[in-house]
Structures are given as C-alpha cells and as structure tokens.
Amino acid sequence: MEDFKRTLKLQIIEALNLQGMQPEEIDDNAPLFGDGLGLDSIDSLELIVLLERNYGIKIEDPREGRKVFESIHVMADYIQANRKK
Amino acid sequence: MPSVFITGMGIVSALGIGTASQREKLAAGVSGLGPATFLNSIHKTEFPFGEVPFSTEELFSKLSDHSKLQQSRLQALGALALEECFTGGAQQPAGIRQGLINATTVGGMTDIEDRYFELIKPELIEPDMSLAAGLDCATGTEHLARQFNLTDFVTTISTACSSSANAIQLGARLLQQGVLDRVVCGGVDSLTRFTVNGFNSLKNLDRNACKPFDSNRNGLNLGEGAAYLLLESERSIEKTGNKPLAVLSGYANFNEAFHPTAPSPEGLGAYEAMKRTLEKAGISPASVSFINAHGTATLNNDEAESMAIHRLFGETVPPFASTKVYTGHTLAASGAIEAVFSLLSLQHQEIYPALNFETPIEATGLIPCQTYQELQVEHILSNSFGFGGNNASLLFSRYD
Amino acid sequence: MDLAEIMQVYFSAGMIKPIFIRTARAVSAQDSFNSNDLLQPVRSLTGNRFTYLEPNYQDYFTIMQLRRMSRITRLGLVTAIECLRDAGDIQPEAIITGTGKGSLTDTEKFIHAVREFGEGTLNPSPFIQSTYNSLNGLIGLHHHINSYNSTYVHSGFSLEHALLDAAIQLNEQSIRTALVGSFEEMTPEHYIIKDKLDFWKKEIDSPDAVMKSSPGAISGEGSFFFFLDYQQGAAPLQLVDLALLFEPGEGAVLRAMEGMLKQHGLGWDQLDIYLSGRNQDSRHDHYYEEVEHCLSATTHQLHFKHLSGEFDTAAGFGLWAAVRMAETNQLFPSMIRKQGSTPSMDYMLLYNQYYGKQHCIYLLKKT
Numbered sequence: 001m002e003d004f005k006r007t008l009k010l011q012i013i014e015a016l017n018l019q020g021m022q023p024e025e026i027d028d029n030a031p032l033f034g035d036g037l038g039l040d041s042i043d044s045l046e047l048i049v050l051l052e053r054n055y056g057i058k059i060e061d062p063r064e065g066r067k068v069f070e071s072i073h074v075m076a077d078y079i080q081a082n083r084k085k
Numbered sequence: 086m087p088s089v090f091i092t093g094m095g096i097v098s099a100l101g102i103g104t105a106s107q108r109e110k111l112a113a114g115v116s117g118l119g120p121a122t123f124l125n126s127i128h129k130t131e132f133p134f135g136e137v138p139f140s141t142e143e144l145f146s147k148l149s150d151h152s153k154l155q156q157s158r159l160q161a162l163g164a165l166a167l168e169e170c171f172t173g174g175a176q177q178p179a180g181i182r183q184g185l186i187n188a189t190t191v192g193g194m195t196d197i198e199d200r201y202f203e204l205i206k207p208e209l210i211e212p213d214m215s216l217a218a219g220l221d222c223a224t225g226t227e228h229l230a231r232q233f234n235l236t237d238f239v240t241t242i243s244t245a246c247s248s249s250a251n252a253i254q255l256g257a258r259l260l261q262q263g264v265l266d267r268v269v270c271g272g273v274d275s276l277t278r279f280t281v282n283g284f285n286s287l288k289n290l291d292r293n294a295c296k297p298f299d300s301n302r303n304g305l306n307l308g309e310g311a312a313y314l315l316l317e318s319e320r321s322i323e324k325t326g327n328k329p330l331a332v333l334s335g336y337a338n339f340n341e342a343f344h345p346t347a348p349s350p351e352g353l354g355a356y357e358a359m360k361r362t363l364e365k366a367g368i369s370p371a372s373v374s375f376i377n378a379h380g381t382a383t384l385n386n387d388e389a390e391s392m393a394i395h396r397l398f399g400e401t402v403p404p405f406a407s408t409k410v411y412t413g414h415t416l417a418a419s420g421a422i423e424a425v426f427s428l429l430s431l432q433h434q435e436i437y438p439a440l441n442f443e444t445p446i447e448a449t450g451l452i453p454c455q456t457y458q459e460l461q462v463e464h465i466l467s468n469s470f471g472f473g474g475n476n477a478s479l480l481f482s483r484y485d
Numbered sequence: 486m487d488l489a490e491i492m493q494v495y496f497s498a499g500m501i502k503p504i505f506i507r508t509a510r511a512v513s514a515q516d517s518f519n520s521n522d523l524l525q526p527v528r529s530l531t532g533n534r535f536t537y538l539e540p541n542y543q544d545y546f547t548i549m550q551l552r553r554m555s556r557i558t559r560l561g562l563v564t565a566i567e568c569l570r571d572a573g574d575i576q577p578e579a580i581i582t583g584t585g586k587g588s589l590t591d592t593e594k595f596i597h598a599v600r601e602f603g604e605g606t607l608n609p610s611p612f613i614q615s616t617y618n619s620l621n622g623l624i625g626l627h628h629h630i631n632s633y634n635s636t637y638v639h640s641g642f643s644l645e646h647a648l649l650d651a652a653i654q655l656n657e658q659s660i661r662t663a664l665v666g667s668f669e670e671m672t673p674e675h676y677i678i679k680d681k682l683d684f685w686k687k688e689i690d691s692p693d694a695v696m697k698s699s700p701g702a703i704s705g706e707g708s709f710f711f712f713l714d715y716q717q718g719a720a721p722l723q724l725v726d727l728a729l730l731f732e733p734g735e736g737a738v739l740r741a742m743e744g745m746l747k748q749h750g751l752g753w754d755q756l757d758i759y760l761s762g763r764n765q766d767s768r769h770d771h772y773y774e775e776v777e778h779c780l781s782a783t784t785h786q787l788h789f790k791h792l793s794g795e796f797d798t799a800a801g802f803g804l805w806a807a808v809r810m811a812e813t814n815q816l817f818p819s820m821i822r823k824q825g826s827t828p829s830m831d832y833m834l835l836y837n838q839y840y841g842k843q844h845c846i847y848l849l850k851k852t
Binding site: 086126127182190192198210211217218223226227230238239241242244261263279282283285286287339340341342344346353357472475 | 495498499500501553580585586587595596598599600603604606607608609612613615616617618619621622623625626628629630631632633634635636637638639640642646649650653654656657674675677678680681682729731732797842
Binding site: 015016017018019020021037038042045046048049052053058 | 548549551552553605606607608609610613
C-alpha cells in the first residue's frame with residue numbers, strides 16, 4: 001500500500017503539473033483541497049481524468065469526486081476497491 | 086454623455102433566422118434545443134444543443150449576396166444576422182464613419198477542425214488553404230466587414246461568454262466620443278467539437294434541456310448563432326433618418342478576480358456589473374422592468390447571479406428569466422442575441438416565459454417569470470458573465 | 486482636409502486626448518526583459534524563427550501557481566507583473582490585452598486530446614487556458630484587481646485596439662490608469678499552417694536572412710505591457726495620436742500620416758525618430774518605402790523586426806523601445822537603420838503594418 005500511495009502521488013504530480021514537487025511533500029492524511037495541498041474544482045476534474053485513464057474508474061458527478069479526493073489515504077483506498085485496471 | 090441609439094438588429098439562433106421567427110417562438114414558449122444534426126461530434130445526440138436548423142449550404146442560399154465571404158458556417162451565420170440589421174436601413178451615407186465590432190470565442194474552428202491534422206502536415210499541399218486563416222479570429226470578422234462595407238473600423242473581442250456584450254459597450258463608447266458615427270456590434274459562434282468537448286471536460290453540460298435558476302439545475306446546453314445591433318449617434322441619425330428602436334442607456338464591465346472559471350458564491354462581479362450599469366444610466370433598481378439574466382443553468386452561475394440580483398433589488402426583484410433554455414448558450418453571440426430579445430420586449434411591450442423551472446434555489450427563493458405577459462416595459466437589464474470573472478451588463482431603454 | 490483622411494485618424498478625429506505611458510516591459514527574442522533596455526549583444530534566430538527568451542519563472546511563482554499556466558500565459562503574467570511593479574504596484578483601473586492567437590499551445594493540446602481520446606474524458610486545463618481572455622483573468626487574480634477587463638483578438642490591430650479602448654476610457658475619465666499589453670507565441674505546428682498561407686520567407690539559411698528582401702517574413706513572438714495614465718506625472722512618453730487603417734487604398738497611409746502631423750501642427754522635418762515595422766517582406770515593404778521617401782535627413786530611422794521577428798502584436802516591441810529610449814534618453818544602437826542628424830528626440834512616429842491588411846500609425850512625444 002505504501003508503494004501504491006507513492007505511485008499515486010507521482011501520478012497526481014504529473015496530472016496536475018506540479019513541477020518540482022516531490023511525493024514526500026504530500027501528506028497521506030492531509031486534505032488535498034482547501035487548507036492542505038490547496039487544490040480546487042479544476043484540479044478535481046483533472047483527478048477524475050486520472051482515475052479514468054489509469055484505473056478505469058468513471059466518476060460522472062464532480063461532487064462525488066470531491067469525497068473520493070479527500071486525502072491520498074482515502075483516494076488510494078477508493079482506487080484499490082474500485083479499479084477496473 | 087451623448088445618447089446611443091439602436092436603429093437596427095439582426096439575429097440567427099436555434100429559434101430560426103430573423104427577429105420575427107425568434108419572437109414567435111419566445112412568445113409561444115417553444116425551445117430550439119434538440120439533438121444536433123450538423124455538428125460533427127460523437128456527443129451530438131447525447132446532449133441537447135441549440136443548433137441553427139440549417140446546413141451551411143442552406144444558410145448561404147438564404148443570403149442575398151455572399152460574394153466576399155468564405156464557405157464558412159461562422160461567416161454565413163454572421164452574414165444572415167448582419168443582412169437583417171440593415172433591412173430598411175440606408176447604406177453608408179457620405180461622411181459617416183462606420184465600423185464593425187465583432188465577437189467570437191473560437192473564430193472559424195468549426196470550418197477547420199475536421200481538416201486540422203492535414204493542415205499541420207508539412208508535406209501535404211492543400212489545394213485551398215484560405216479557410217485555414219480562420220484559426221485567427223480576425224479572419225471571419227474581416228470577411229463580414231468587407232461584405233457589408235463596414236471597414237472604417239474593424240475589430241474582434243474575445244472575453245468568453247461576455248464577448249458581444251463587451252462589443253456593444255465598446256461601440257457605445259466609440260460613438261459617444263465621436264470616433265465613429267455608427268457601428269454594428271455583436272457576435273457570432275458556431276458549434277464546434279472543440280467547444281463541446283471543452284465544456285464536457287468541465288462537466289457542466291446537462292444531458293437534458295437546461296433548467297435556469299432551478300434548484301435541481303445540472304449544467305448548460307451549448308448553442309450557436311449570431312446577432313448584431315446597429316448603433317448610431319445623433320449625427321448619424323440626422324443623416325440616415327433611421328428611427329431608433331431603443332436606446333442603450335447604460336453598460337458596465339467588471340472583473341471580479343475570484344477564480345479562473347467560477348464566479349464568487351455571493352456574485353460580487355455580477356452585482357457590480359449590474360449596479361454600475363444602472364448608475365451609468367442614472368436609474369434606480371426599482372425602475373428596471375425586466376432582467377434578461379445570464380442564467381446558464383450551471384450550479385455556480387445561477388447561484389451567484391441570484392445572490393447578486395437579490396442583493397441589488399432586495400425584496401422587490403423585477404420579473405426575470407434566462408433565454409438559454411431557448412437558444413442554448415451561444416457563448417460570444419449570447420450577449421447580442423439576448424440584447425435582441427430585450428429589444429423585442431421593449432418594442433412589443435411583452436416579456437417571454439422562462440421554461441423548465443420547478444423549484445427555486447433555496448438561498449434566494451427567486452422565481453423567474455414563467456408566463457408570457459404583456460407589460461409596460463421601460464428598461465431591460467441584460468447580463469452576460471464569463472470565464473475569468475468577466476462580467477458585463479447592458480441596459481436598454483424605450484425610445485420615445 | 487479631405488474627409489477620407491479625417492475618417493482614419495482616430496484619436497484626433499474623435500475627441501480623444503493624448504494618454505501617458507508610465508512604464509513599459511518587453512519579453513522578446515532579445516535580452517530586453519531583465520535590464521529593460523536593448524544594450525545587450527543581439528541574439529539571432531533560433532532555427533528559422535525568433536523565439537522569446539524565457540524569464541526565470543521560479544522567481545515569480547510557487548509550484549501551485551505555475552501548475553495551470555502554460556508557456557505564453559506565464560510569460561504574459563510575468564511581463565505584466567514587472568510592468569505593474571515599475572509603476573509602483575498601483576492597482577490599474579482596467580486590464581486590457583490584445584493577442585492575435587492567444588495560447589496556441591493550449592489550443593493545439595486540446596485539439597489533439599479530442600482526437601486522441603475519442604472525445605472521451607478530457608483534461609479541462611488546456612481548454613480553459615485556450616480562452617483568449619484567460620491571461621486577463623490571471624492578472625486580475627494575481628494582483629486582486631477588480632476592474633474593467635477586455636481582450637482584443639484582431640490580428641495586427643490587437644494591441645492597438647486594446648490601447649484605443651484604454652484611451653477612450655481614460656478620456657471619459659471612467660478610469661485614471663490602465664494596464665494594457667499583448668502576448669503572442671508561435672508553435673511548430675502553427676508555423677506550418679502559416680507557412681502554407683505564405684507568411685514566411687522560404688530561404689532562411691543564415692541569420693542574415695532577416696535583412697534580405699524576399700516574399701515572406703520571419704516568425705517571432707513576445708509579450709509587451711504598458712502602464713497608462715491620464716495625467717503626465719513621471720511618464721516618459723505620451724501617445725499623442727493613433728491612426729488605424731484597414732486595407733488602405735493607394736496613398737492612404739501617407740495621407741493619414743500627413744493629416745495626423747498637420748492636426749498636431751507638425752511637419753515631417755520635426756520628427757526626431759521614425760520607428761518602422763519594416764520586415765523585408767518584398768510583397769508589402771513598399772508601404773514602408775513610401776514613408777521613407779518623405780522623411781527628413783535629420784530624422785533617425787529605426788527598425789525592429791530584424792530583432793523580434795514578425796507577429797500580430799510586434800508593434801508592441803517598437804512602442805516599448807520608444808518608451809525606454811525616451812526614458813533613458815538614448816537610441817538603441819541595434820535598432821538604428823539610418824542615423825539622422827537631430828540631437829533631440831521629442832517626436833516619434835511608429836508605423837507598422839501586418840501583411841498589408843492592418844496598418845497602425847502612432848504619434849509619440851517625449852515628455
């Protein structure tokens with residue numbers, strides 16, 4: 001699971017174009033939106049694309065996405081439980 | 086400030102070609118939304134669109150003269166609206182400086198996107214490259230300007246969904262400061278795979294007909310079309326003898342600097358744009374007869390716009406509605422299309438019903454006008470709000 | 486004066502008063518940004534075109550800020566930031582930009598994504614950034630500026646229409662200051678399209694190609710920002726008049742220039758500096774040649790396309806140079822085409838045309 005979280009962080013860094021950020025800088029349990037990493041609604045759409053392209057998970061309603069993207073921890077659990085590839 | 090008279094208007098939308106066709110459908114509450122026919126996209130039947138119900142060839146066949154135009158859907162739509170603008174109006178009288186202020190979000194993308202991957206292959210020599218110039222927004226505008234002899238001043242504005250409202254504002258200023266005597270202002274956008282997929286990537290396209298100001302709204306529908314207003318100064322009217330349809334009595338543009346695509350929840354930009362427009366016209370909110378709302382039916386816009394309306398008008402909100410449910414969101418054309426709708430209301434002293442509304446937004450409880458009404462209409466406020474926080478409002482007033 | 490002349494001269498034909506340019510910034514193919522002058526060694530072509538020198542973005546933005554800005558967007562924002570800083574970080578009351586093509590990188594990225602992913606789930610950022618006014622929004626966000634905001638996308642008039650919009654609002658005093666600028670990039674893909682439209686010279690085998698007359702121009706790119714004020718203050722330069730001519734007929738450019746000079750009580754021999762947009766495109770250089778015939782031997786003749794390349798908003802490079810030369814009281818040596826004899830630099834005329842269609846004449850005065 002720790003390896004997977006690291007992979008996921010690298011994918012997020014690439015998808016959101018966070019040039020120069022290291023995976024270690026993203027806390028597993030800190031919120032991705034708001035006070036934590038500081039992502040916003042457009043990032044949420046980018047992460048939906050990431051989930052579909054990399055894991056075959058389709059999220060139609062962006063509001064649902066925000067729950068999944070609460071933290072790296074929550075996101076990793078959700079992907080492991082729902083991934084199609 | 087000198088008055089800005091509106092002496093002509095022309096329009097093409099999903100409701101058809103010409104003002105008469107628009108008025109008939111608006112008054113009867115008939116929407117132009119439906120599956121697309123001419124749009125080349127896998128989404129053409131998945132979402133409703135406000136597509137103009139004619140092929141590009143059919144559009145050209147309806148023009149009396151298109152000798153200076155390219156075989157472009159964008160230009161055909163623009164030309165049909167411009168032709169109507171000049172119906173009954175004289176051609177350029179001597180000593181009158183006239184121009185065209187156009188607006189578009191993606192220019193000739195519709196005409197080019199199917200051939201794009203051939204265009205970028207260096208080894209492929211295209212027999213006719215001229216349409217490729219349409220990737221520059223100026224190209225379509227210049228062809229239209231040449232066709233209608235509007236070449237003293239030619240420009241194109243692109244501020245997303247508020248583009249043609251800004252075109253009308255620039256036109257007003259150029260008249261008021263004596264730079265031009267008369268100017269045609271408006272906008273045109275044709276449906277493109279580029280834009281459809283763009284809005285789909287933002288996940289704000291509704292799979293059903295949109296529900297402006299409804300608590301259960303779920304996004305917008307895209308449309309296409311063109312509309313132009315002929316604005317004239319006093320000096321020009323003396324020479325043309327044209328009779329004003331109405332007066333553009335106020336306008337404002339306000340950038341709220343909140344977020345790249347979303348408005349602030351309290352609708353600061355919308356509030357300031359409307360407030361400043363009324364201040365410019367020197368009228369109080371209570372004098373506004375009707376608000377043609379931006380009302381795209383996206384979650385963010387309608388909430389922010391409702392909050393702004395509520396704040397500006399307090400407990401006595403005038404009748405309001407969004408016509409996006411008739412035409413779809415026509416992007417750069419929408420400000421001018423809705424200006425034409427506002428002028429129709431002023432001309433015929435009537436207002437048109439909102440469609441698809443059931444439940445008010447909880448925070449404001451605002452209910453749009455849902456029936457056709459004959460009403461004394463003095464001033465109509467028309468809103469156009471766009472990406473990047475670009476908010477524009479216009480106020481049209483009866484001419485007597 | 487003939488009516489046809491008056492019809493083209495915009496500021497003075499209307500009731501528009503001159504405006505003042507307080508600060509100017511340029512990112513170009515030359516080292517014009519850091520020192521804000523043009524005294525560094527000349528940079529030549531990169532391959533067959535001029536590409537701009539990238540500022541060091543890390544000095545300006547955090548990773549989070551940079552994540553959603555593409556090549557030309559971050560460039561435009563940095564140029565605007567420095568222009569505002571030079572003006573003392575005063576919040577402008579309008580942000581108005583001009584661009585012929587906006588962020589081509591994003592437009593192309595999205596066109597490709599639509600095809601590659603079969604119109605499936607797509608990344609929204611390139612679509613958002615492809616919107617022509619996205620830079621305006623970002624400048625507003627970065628400086629928390631609530632103001633008038635507009636973007637002109639009309640080819641060789643884009644920057645000038647932004648200036649005109651600002652001028653009429655400064656004139657009616659609905660605003661007191663404005664940030665006006667342009668941003669333009671070229672991409673390998675778009676270069677091909679414009680090549681098929683005969684925009685470029687065919688033989689670009691050496692850096693000398695920039696000086697050789699032949700059909701076509703050499704592609705360039707850049708961003709220019711100006712802080713405008715309704716009053717003089719410390720502004721080094723005044724934009725006295727601006728004429729815009731679309732597809733002018735025979736002799737109309739000269740008539741407009743003469744009309745403009747006359748309007749302001751000037752003759753050709755009172756021009757100290759002439760800045761020419763001449764680009765060695767043999768199809769359209771005759772416009773510039775006609776003007777050169779009228780110039781006095783006292784006038785310094787400067788040009789700039791051999792340093793910047795050609796693009797929709799390239800006149801901004803000339804305007805930037807005029808502001809900076811006025812401020813520093815010197816000519817930029819690499820721009821001198823023909824040295825004049827006058828020791829003064831009070832009046833300047835900048836003339837630029839874009840592929841014979843859009844013609845712009847600026848009358849400038851050192852304060």
